[in-house]
Amino acid sequence: AQRVTQPEKLLSVFKGAPVELKCNYSYSGSPELFWYVQYSRQRLQLLLRHISRESIKGFTADLNKGETSFHLKKPFAQEEDSAMYYCALGYGQNFVFGPGTRLSVLP
């Protein structure tokens, strides 16, 4: 079965420090990868998708097919980035979410 792994359940960094949220997937075809974010008391929402190659709120993610990874990065974390982050894989008619990483940005 296709899988998405996020090895860290919780990641704590200090404000202004770089942050990297790891995501690995298992799929042999052409995947579509996404990052979703859920801020406290807000709905789960799409942060970015790999096909757009965009930067949202300072976050970027590059698809590395060789390493089957789609890590989310931001050079300088802000306190408002504290949230739950889910990596997701779309393949064919299926869509699977990873277990999520809770990012806590400390002042």
Next chain:
Amino acid sequence: ETGVTQTPRHLVMGMTNKKSLKCEQHLGHNAMYWYKQSAKKPLELMFVYSLEERVENNSVPSRFSPECPNSSHLFLHLHTLQPEDSALYLCASSHVRGNEQFFGPGTRLTVL
């Protein structure tokens, strides 16, 4: 209202009650989903509907019963729930099955 809406936003029920959660999407999507979100399992897929037909049922207990009368509406009927069913229930939709999903705000369910 645009996007995906869910009602009620909060629900408290006893173990012998029967209640229903409602989801409505105004995006013209053809696929709809129910998820359970709890501290134990952050995002657990329950049911998938595509063109009003149930295409996935992830070993969910029969005390949860979904209904999709049309492509815009999705219900989750609840009866004889257990306290461990207390969680945030999220509805989502996508243009077609497999595309990126758009989520509702969720229903916070507490079973006493």
